[in-house]
Amino acid sequence: MSAEDRLRWDAVYAQRAVADDEPTAPADFRSVENHFPTAGTALELACGEGGAAVWLARRGLAVWGVDVSATAIGRAQDRAGQWQVEHRCRFDVADLDHGLPPGPPVDVVICQRFRAPELNTAIVDRLARGGLLAISVLSEVDAAPGRYRAARGELHAAFGDLVPIRSDERDGIAWLLGRKR
Numbered sequence: 001m002s003a004e005d006r007l008r009w010d011a012v013y014a015q016r017a018v019a020d021d022e023p024t025a026p027a028d029f030r031s032v033e034n035h036f037p038t039a040g041t042a043l044e045l046a047c048g049e050g051g052a053a054v055w056l057a058r059r060g061l062a063v064w065g066v067d068v069s070a071t072a073i074g075r076a077q078d079r080a081g082q083w084q085v086e087h088r089c090r091f092d093v094a095d096l097d098h099g100l101p102p103g104p105p106v107d108v109v110i111c112q113r114f115r116a117p118e119l120n121t122a123i124v125d126r127l128a129r130g131g132l133l134a135i136s137v138l139s140e141v142d143a144a145p146g147r148y149r150a151a152r153g154e155l156h157a158a159f160g161d162l163v164p165i166r167s168d169e170r171d172g173i174a175w176l177l178g179r180k181r
Contacts, residue, residue: 028175100119111134
């Protein structure tokens with residue numbers, strides 16, 4: 001991302017009210033939250049203010065969240081402290097345009113509303129055997145096409161080597177939950 005993009009995202013987060021509600025399963029994955037483990041490691045891509053990361057940490061996982069916005073990362077750190085899971089959370093500024101930050105395989109990769117097809121192979125590679133991928137993106141299904149929207153079936157095509165658990169495409173959102181063989 002360009003410096004301009006980083007500044008734009010910092011401004012977006014700076015204008016939002018600070019989240020202080022109890023972290024719950026992300027909206028796109030509430031219907032399948034029982035499939036998420038209660039131990040292990042997780043990586044949240046484009047974590048924003050860390051809601052999903054803190055939710056996973058409260059479930060018992062050690063979570064690393066990355067986002068391009070330093071403002072969002074600061075808020076994620078504060079949120080982890082507020083919910084007393086800072087010992088299970090690590091948050092770093094990272095530009096995913098340069099690829100995934102290096103690290104060991106993880107039990108969960110979660111990515112919400114961030115579409116970067118060039119990272120799909122790296123995302124699957126980062127999963128440990130039996131690891132869970134939870135990914136949601138804006139979709140062209142029931143919505144107008146757009147630069148950041150996935151075409152119908154894109155997630156299934158990209159992550160077809162995973163064992164599918166559940167997925168859906170409608171109302172401008174596509175999501176997939178799958179497990180690495």
